[in-house]
Amino acid sequence: MNLLEKNKAFIVKKLGFNTFEDYLKFPMYYEIETINACNAKCEMCTIADWQKHPDPFMSKELFEKIADEIIAHKDIVRVVNLCRDGEPLMDKGLETKINYLKKGGVNHTTFSTNGSLLNRDRALSLINSELDEIMFSIDGFTKETFEGIRVGLDFDKVVENVKNFIALRNEKNSKIKVRIRLVIQEKNSHEVDDWSNFWKPLLGNEDSVHAKAIHSWGNQLNNFMPARNYDNLTTPCTSTFSTMIIRYNGDVTICPLDFDFKHKNGNLKDSSIEKVWNTGKEFKKFREIHLDGKRDAFSFCAGCRLWDSDINKDVY
Numbered sequence: 001m002n003l004l005e006k007n008k009a010f011i012v013k014k015l016g017f018n019t020f021e022d023y024l025k026f027p028m029y030y031e032i033e034t035i036n037a038c039n040a041k042c043e044m045c046t047i048a049d050w051q052k053h054p055d056p057f058m059s060k061e062l063f064e065k066i067a068d069e070i071i072a073h074k075d076i077v078r079v080v081n082l083c084r085d086g087e088p089l090m091d092k093g094l095e096t097k098i099n100y101l102k103k104g105g106v107n108h109t110t111f112s113t114n115g116s117l118l119n120r121d122r123a124l125s126l127i128n129s130e131l132d133e134i135m136f137s138i139d140g141f142t143k144e145t146f147e148g149i150r151v152g153l154d155f156d157k158v159v160e161n162v163k164n165f166i167a168l169r170n171e172k173n174s175k176i177k178v179r180i181r182l183v184i185q186e187k188n189s190h191e192v193d194d195w196s197n198f199w200k201p202l203l204g205n206e207d208s209v210h211a212k213a214i215h216s217w218g219n220q221l222n223n224f225m226p227a228r229n230y231d232n233l234t235t236p237c238t239s240t241f242s243t244m245i246i247r248y249n250g251d252v253t254i255c256p257l258d259f260d261f262k263h264k265n266g267n268l269k270d271s272s273i274e275k276v277w278n279t280g281k282e283f284k285k286f287r288e289i290h291l292d293g294k295r296d297a298f299s300f301c302a303g304c305r306l307w308d309s310d311i312n313k314d315v316y
Contacts (some may be wrong), residue, residue: 007236007291014238026073027244027277031256032066034058035091036248040114040152041152042103042139044183044214046259048084056086058248062269063097067245069273071104082111085259089117095129102130112137112181116153118161120168127174135179136162141191141198149187165201175286178203181209215257215306239307240283244273254282257304 001009008020017023036056041047057258070077080101088111089096098109110133118126126134136158143155150158163170163178169176180199184192192211199209214278245253246268247261254263265280286301 003234003293004291007119007234007293009161010235011238011241013154015242023241024159024278026030026076026274027242029243030070030080030246031084031243032058032063032080032246033248034081034082034088034094034097035086036084037090038085038087038114039116040150042086042150043187044139044185046151051260053248056248057091058250060093062250064100066250066268066273067097067100067104071101071106073274074105074107077106079108079110080106082109083113084247084256086248087114087117089113089122095131098126098129098131103130108132110134112154114150115158115161115165118165120164123161123165123168124172126165127169127172127176130278131176133177133179134165135181135184137181138162138195138199139182139185141195142186145188145191149185163202170204175206178207180207180209183214184211185214201289214306231306233295234293234295234309235308236287236293237295237301237304237307240286240290244277251274254280254286256301257306258300263300 003052008114011017011023015023015028018294036053036059038047054209072082081239082088082097091097094111097305101109111126111131112135114135114136137150138146138158139149140155146155146158147153166178166228169178182188182192182195187194196209196211239255245258247253250267250269251261252265252268253261256263263282263286265282266276268276286298289295289298289301296303
């Protein structure tokens with residue numbers, strides 16, 4: 001078996017397909033960016049380089065067009081993540097969007113948040129939306145460390161908001177799964193154990209606490225210092241065979257790390273998910289590079305191991 005056939009077999013096994021061509025049917029995973037703006041300026045983020053948009057919100061019409069096609073393929077779709085580069089709780093219509101998907105029969109909805117805007121009313125609204133999972137990004141155990149990384153946020157307020165959400169979730173007997181994540185970097189690497197020991201007792205058996213190494217945003221993060229180095233890989237990343245990244249304006253980018261839309265596959269305002277997934281030029285190019293075992297020779301993908309779960313294991 002040559003490398004191309006081995007890599008096709010790798011994709012089949014990793015994604016649970018019957019045949020390699022199954023990936024073309026419809027994307028299984030989604031990141032839908034309903035807002036491209038944030039209330040923080042985290043050190044490990046590319047926000048300083050984001051384009052500024054006069055209206056960074058996804059329109060109701062565009063969201064429902066996207067959601068309706070996802071709902072029509074709900075038997076294939078595994079997860080819809082309602083965020084990408086922005087802070088999703090800045091979108092006051094987020095819960096309505098979650099509920100639209102859930103009423104349509106979508107199996108699993110989730111999003112990631114910094115937790116700073118999560119007051120009691122918003123927490124109740126999320127619980128009532130039928131959200132399946134929420135991930136809180138909390139990158140430090142102490143106030144000094146956290147606020148030095150997540151610039152613009154108040155550590156005490158974030159911790160209080162998250163603890164209150166967990167308590168309210170428990171009080172309401174909600175089945176929302178809570179995940180708490182830390183991005184390991186130079187400023188917080190000495191706090192990982194204390195951070196984990198603080199959060200674990202607050203969570204239930206279905207919840208999780210995990211820490212992951214900082215990444216380079218496709219080798220685009222200024223002054224990047226890797227937490228660890230990896231050997232070269234010839235196996236493909238599964239993202240381009242399984243995941244569709246939809247930006248606030250309908251653009252479909254090749255990868256979650258493509259924050260400034262360098263590698264676009266078209267726009268869903270005037271096309272469909274199915275068509276873009278099968279005909280997108282950047283999808284085709286990236287898939288060929290990865291299947292040929294050349295991922296680490298391509299600058300955007302070099303050294304990235306975010307979706308290689310067997311290699312980049314969570315610390316906890």
